[in-house]
Amino acid sequence: MEYKELEKIAKECGFTHTAPLAVTTMQMKQEVRDMCAQNTCGQYGKNWCCPPGCGDLEVCQQTVNQCKDGILVQTVGELEDEMDGEGMMEAQEEHSKHFLAMVDRLHELGVPMLPLGAGTCTRCKVCTYPDAPCRFPEKKISSMEAYGMLVLQVCKENHLEYYYGPNAIAYTGCFLLK
Numbered sequence: 001m002e003y004k005e006l007e008k009i010a011k012e013c014g015f016t017h018t019a020p021l022a023v024t025t026m027q028m029k030q031e032v033r034d035m036c037a038q039n040t041c042g043q044y045g046k047n048w049c050c051p052p053g054c055g056d057l058e059v060c061q062q063t064v065n066q067c068k069d070g071i072l073v074q075t076v077g078e079l080e081d082e083m084d085g086e087g088m089m090e091a092q093e094e095h096s097k098h099f100l101a102m103v104d105r106l107h108e109l110g111v112p113m114l115p116l117g118a119g120t121c122t123r124c125k126v127c128t129y130p131d132a133p134c135r136f137p138e139k140k141i142s143s144m145e146a147y148g149m150l151v152l153q154v155c156k157e158n159h160l161e162y163y164y165g166p167n168a169i170a171y172t173g174c175f176l177l178k
């Protein structure tokens with residue numbers, strides 16, 4: 001699938017900003033994974049899409065190595081000020097909706113891809129990890145951080161803004177084509 005088509009689908013799914021993504025810019029760092037292990041988000045060891053369930057860095061690297069270029073997608077939400085927690089949560093929920101919609105759309109079109117979102121996989125109310133296999137292995141969503149990526153660095157190297165000022169918040173994800 002051409003970038004222009006991916007961009008059109010992303011906009012239809014609700015993302016506010018997009019940019020072409022070069023797979024060669026996707027560096028995976030152990031220090032990012034070490035931050036996951038500190039479990040500040042509370043999802044470490046709770047989901048097939050987060051460490052350690054998503055595999056070690058070598059496994060993630062092998063998955064990315066099978067991919068071609070793709071697209072970076074963002075949902076930028078407005079905030080009343082930098083302390084507007086409600087506004088942040090709303091933007092995050094919007095981003096998750098956009099992201100799930102795009103995964104489903106590409107899946108329906110039969111486009112092989114690796115989707116990497118923001119935060120853990122929220123496709124099911126409760127993840128089956130670790131007691132049973134993932135319910136939707138083709139549609140599950142790991143995060144860029146779970147793959148050891150620094151979102152700021154990936155955005156910078158692909159010429160997409162990351163910070164939109166004190167009255168905005170950006171959630172970022174990406175789709176790599178296989």
Ligand code: SF4
Nearest residue numbers: 048121124127134135
């Ligand atoms: S699709 Fe469901 S079972 Fe699979 S990782 Fe996501 S939440 Fe867990």
